Amino acid sequence: MSNAKLPSTVRKSKGDDLVATGNQDYVTMTIADQMFGIPVLQVQDVLGHQRITRIPLAPPEVAGSLNLRGRIVTAIDVRLRLGLTGRPKDKPGMSIVVDLRGELYSLMVDSVGEVLSLTNEDFERNPATLDPRWREVSTGIYRLNGQLMVVLDVPRLLNFTTVEAA
Amino acid sequence: MDDLLSEFLTETNENLSVLDVELVRLEQNPNNPELLSNIFRLVHTIKGTCGFLGLPRLEKVAHASENVLGKFRDGELTINPEAVSLILQALDTIKSLLAVLEATEAEPPGDDLPLIERLNLCAEGKLGGPAPAPAAAPPPAAPTAPAVAAAEERPVTLDELEALWNSTPGPATPVPAPASTALAPRAPEPADEPAPSQDLVVPEPEPVPAAKVPVAATPVTGGGAGGNDGGTEAATKESAVAAQTIRVNVDLLENLMTMVSELVLTRNQLLQILRSQKESEFAAPLQRLNHVTSELQEGVMKTRMQPIGNAWAKLPRLVRDLAHELNKKIDLQMLGADTELDRQVLELIKDPLTHMVRNSADHGLEIPAERVKAGKIETGRITLNAYHEGGHIIIEIQDDGKGLAIDRIKQKAIQNNMASEIELASMTDQQIIQFIMKPGFSTAAKVTNVSGRGVGMDVVKTNIEKIGGTIEIKSTQGKGSTFVIKIPLTLAIVSALIVECAGERFAIPQISVVELVRAAADSEHTIERLKGTPVLRLRNRLLPLVSLQQLLRLDDAAEAAKKTEDETFIVVTQVGTYTFGIMVDRVFDTEEIVVKPVAPILRHIEMFSGNTILGDGSVIMILDPNGIASATGELGGGESAGKEAATVQTQRQEDKMALLLFRAGEGAPKAVPLSLVARLEDVDLATVEMSNGLPMVQYRGKLMPLVPIDPNFMIGQEGRQPVLVFADGDRSMGLIVDEIVDIVEEKLQVQLAAERPGLMGSAIIAGKATEVIDAGFFLTQAYKDWFGSATNEGFEEEKLQRVLLVDDSPFFRNLLTPLLSVAGYDVTAVENAGDALALCEAGEDFDVIVSDIEMPGMSGFDFAEAVRHGSRWHHVPMVALSSHASPRDLDRGRIAGFNDYVAKFDRDALLYALQQTLTEQKGAA
Structure with missing residues (x-):
């Protein structure tokens, strides 16, 4: 488990500190019944x-813009970004x-779960057979009890040029 | 005071303060090359600026100091306290000179030879030991008080200064030092930042402060500085400039501006809430907040404002140099230099302005000899004029030179494959002028180092558009050209019109909005469609419309589409000279908005210039009219501006003519000038036969080809079909139409040039948007050789008779040229008498001249007189063509020299008259 595999964080120094302890905190979320995580x-x-x-x-993935306390x-509709169908209209989402x-950027997902502190031991690289669209935006997989969590790489998730090229 | 000078004073004072500190540090760390080179650079800057501003005395002192420092730097001299003192002394002399400069705006007379000598000595390494007493600069001979002050510093000896220094607690920089000892409240020099390392071990001379402390302070300095009131005054004045202005980091101001922008937005939100509540105790404080915010906004905006004169400061010099280089005499006038505008905007227009002035001087103005020949005074004039107008700044750059050379622009456009000759021929001057805004376009015959490299007006245009501005060009041959730039006062906060389309709201910057029009079934304005393209009739003009819904691909339910049909608002928008309408569903009010850039992933969308948060807290996209104009394809850019101009030109033509209205194919009714139609026939479709791939009918014993307007039109098998018969000689062709509607007498104003072949354009006829067809196109469809063969048959003469057609209306030129060609004449058409006379001079010959009477500039009568009296063409017969054919007009025409006088649109009469005239001429000859 080398550092290189961990998601590059915006605030690198802090991220590195965390890596050193062997634990990473992730905000978890669900999209189409699949669990995803973003470094907290x-x-x-x-x-x-x-x-x-x-x-x-x-681009279709851009759902629009909103006002967050004056900003x-x-x-971004993450479902569309991941090549899934759009969210049903009756579900408000988060x-x-x-x-x-x-x-x-506001990443629109189905629901947001708890924050998990995960050890590096449970981290694994993306399986080679993973859908290329997912592989592109994910840094790896955590093996959790009963399910798998896909770690999303935010910069890559928001890089749309590769989508158009693909 | 001169801005340049005051800026120089502020800057030099700052530099001097830095120098004081740095020199002292240098003395402590003589081996610090970085420090030394910094000092050298600063002194060098001072020297350079003095030289630039023409201050020789200052320059000499600075130069001598620089020499010494140069030796230090090159290691030829070792840094010793004496030398440093000497340099400090020189700096003090500079300071005192500056004080005088600030007071009187001129250097004091006299020189500083002794000081300079000592500096030179020092530079040669011959200076040793403490300076002799009278060593420093001699008193400037000036009678002014500050000069005296400078004089007073001389008697100070190093020992005394050392004493002064030591007696000063924590002295850091020269100026505050005495202040702290002697006169606490004096010497407001904020820029001085004492560096901690300056606790000096070496004696440090302090001539200026010593000299400047008033008498009361002298005990400290011993007998050294016999300061006087004059000195004090000078000292106070010296810092006056510094005290009035402080330098603030631009980022800080930008930040402040952003904060204020946010505040404005929040205020707007609060006001919006307040509006929804009738009685609120918040009303009064909010009102107050409103006012304070507005004032704050204004204040902060002001900090960003700079007079436009700043951008112009370099122009007089530039123009002077140009005049010299180009051997022209140029007078540069600058009006409204104190008009203020946003710093950011100013920065962005600086270069375009310089470029345009340079252009005017280089291309616009003629050399004196040419000017005299053209009857103008030798000295050309370039006028810059800036003023406020309704929230915008207008900048005009005007020259009284030769105007833009249309012919050269045409040539260049052809060379660069921007347009074909045919396209150019149908363009108006205004349209052609627009080419200079295209990239890679320079009309300068030779590339000088001044201009002509083909990077220019396009960059100017882009820069100006970048800041939401527009540029217009007006040019009159021989009279000069005017560039009008319209830019917003500030970029940060703009006033925008909020509109709704398909349930989404958008903001349109107010600067581009000309007016709003409501179009509905029950209102006087309705949207009409030409082959699906919406247009609006607005004050007898056709306005192209853009559907925002289609443009932005706003997918919405059918009901919204239905609503559009019911009632639509049209935002009449102007970009450059191009006016178009944006169709929206609803219009709200205008709001002050803060333009924020869109997220990077959306930057590629041209339609938006930014986004913002409205008073109600929702995010809204700001439409970019420039982007919309260019996204509407052919309608966009300079081309369309030209179309607009074409519209203006055709409007001039006021004559009424009989038009035949008919329907054919889809879309709007169509029209053709009645004079072109020989007969109207009703053809029995059963008699139609196919021959040579074309439908034909036997008509009066001959075959007449039938041509449909719509190429895809299929002729039915039975029934009857109305046909317009165009005939010439013994040939005729039939144009198949669906229905003949009416014959009307109307002014024919072709308002929109057509893109499709066979159409001349669109016009308002009988109150409806109508397509005017180009009969000539269909004639050639029927007979490929219609024009050619007609001439062969029509005339036995081997040589074609040459006709010169002078008519200002492009429509008539287009109409008559084929008509006359069909009749076997070789037609040359020009648009005014001037051009015709130019042809005369150019050695062209014609057999007959047909001229319009009502023309702008030289009228037909004047033209005839000009031809008859002394021109090479005095024997060429002339036929007048006019809509006024009263006997009085006929007489007048004869007197002027016309051989015949024909009413316009009477084509038979014209042809007859031409034939008559030519035969007469031949008979006479």
Whole structure:
């Protein structure tokens, strides 16, 4: 389990500290019954359902933009980003706000779970057979009791150019 | 005071303060090359600036000091306290000179030879030991008080200064030192930052402060500095500039501005809430908050404001040099230099402005000889004018030179494959001018180092558009050109119109909005469609419309679409000279918004210039009219601006003409000038035969091809079909139409040039948007050789008769040229008398001249007189063409020199008259 495999965090120094202890804290979330995790230090906010302004002509993954305490946040539909179908209209969903190079993005997911502190021993690289779209945005998998958690790499998740190329 | 000078004073004072500190540090660490080179650089800067501003005395002192420092740097001299003292002394002399400069805006007369000599001596390594008493700069001979002050420093000896230094508690920099000992409240020099390392071991001379402390302070300095009131005054004044202005990091101001912007937004939100509540105890404090916020906003905006003169400061010099280089005489006038605008905006327009002034001087103005020839005064004038107008700054750059050379632009456009000759021929001057805004376009015949490298106006345009501004060009041949730049006052907060389309709200910057029009079934404005393209009739003009819904691909339910049909608001928007309408569903009010950039992943969408948060807290996208204009394809950019101009031009043509209205194919009704139609026929479709792949009918014993307007039109097998018959000589062709509607007398104003072949354009006829068809196109469809063969048959002459057609209306030129060609003439058409006379001079010959009477500039009568009196063409017969054919007009025409006078649109009469005239001429000859 080398450091290189761990998600690159926005605030690197703190992330490295955590790695040193062998534990990483993740905010967990569910999308289409699959559990995902984002390093807790990258998460700014967790939001409930928000009013979102659509942005015409934007990539389909961009759901729109919203106002978070006076800052404009771009909302990303993670389901579409992962190549899944859109969320049913009757489910309001939740959002996790992350910071990438000074810009805020709101990742729309089905629900947000608890924060888990996970040891590096349970971490594993992406299986080679994983859907390329997922492999691209994930740094690896944690083996949890009864289920697997996919670690999302935020910078890669928000890098849309590769999507268009693919 | 001159801005430049005051800036110099502030900067030099700052530098001097730094120098004081640094020199002292140098003395302590003589081996620190970094320190030394920094000092050297600072002195060098002072020297350079003095030289630039023409301050020789200061420059000499600085130069001598620099020499010494140079030796230090090169290791030729070792740094010793004496030398440092000497340099400090020199600096003090500079300070005192600056004080005088600030007071009187001029250097005191006199020189500083002794000081300079000593510096030079020092540089040569010959200076040893403490300075002789009168060593320092001699008193400037100036009678001014500050000069005296400078004089007073001379008697100070190093020993005395050392004493002074030691007696000063924690002295750091020269100026505050005496202040702390003698006169606490004096010497407000905020820029001085004492460095801790300056607790000096070496004696440190302090001439200036010593000299400047008033008499009361002298006990400390011994008999050394016999300061006087004049000295004090000078000292106070010296720092006056520094005290009035402080230097603040731009980032800090930007930050402040952002905060204020946020505050404004929050205020807007609060006000919005307040509005929804009738009685609220918050009303009064909120009102107060509102005012304070507005004032704060204004205040902070002001900190970012700078007079536009700052951007102009370098221009007089530039123009002077250019004038010299180009051998021109140029007078640069600058009006409204104190008009203030946002720093950020100022930075962005600096270069475009410089570029445009340079252009005016280089391309615009002629050399004196040419100017005199053109009847102008030798000295060309470039005028810069800046003023506020409705929240915008208008900057005009005007020259009285030769104007833009349309012909050269045309040539260049062809060379660069930007347009074909045919396209250019149909363009108006205004359209052609727009080419200079295209990348890689320079009309300068030769590339000088001044301009002509083809990077220019396009960059100017991009820069100006970047800051939400617009640029317009007006040019008159021989009279000069004017560039009008319109830019917003500030970029941070803009006023925007909030609109709704398909349930989404958008903001449109107010700067681009010209007016709002409500179009509904029951209102006077309705949206009409030309082959699906919506247009709006607005004050007798056709306005192209853009559906925001389609443009942004706003997928919405059918009901919204239905709603659009019921009632639509049109935001009439102007980008450059191009005006178009944006169709939206609803219009709200205007709001002050803070433009925030969109997230990086959305930057590629051209339609938006940013986004913002509205008063109600929702996020809204800000539409970019420039982006919309260019996204609407052919409508966008300079081309469309030209179309607009074409519209203006055709409007000039006021004559009414008979038009035949008919329907054919889809879309709007169509029209053709009645004079072109020989007959209207009703053809029995059963008689239609196919021959040579074309449908034909036997008509008056001959075969007449039938041509449909819509190429995909399939002729039915039975029934009757109306046909317009165009005939010439013994040939005729039939144009198949669906229905003949009416014949109307209307002014024909082709408002939108058409993209499809066979159409001349669109016009308002009988109150409806109508497509005017180009009969010539269909004639050639029927007979590929229609025009050619007609001439062969029509005339026995081997040589074609050459006709010069002078008419200002492009429509008539387009109409008559084929008509006359069909009749066997070789037609040359020009748009005004001036061009015609130019042809005369160019040695062209014509058999007959047909001229319009009502023309802008030289009228037909004047033209005839000009031709008859003394021109090479005085024997060429002339036929007048006019809509006014009263006997009085006929007489006038004859007197002017016309051989015949024909009413416009009477094509037979014209052809007859031409034939008559030519035969007469031949008979006479």
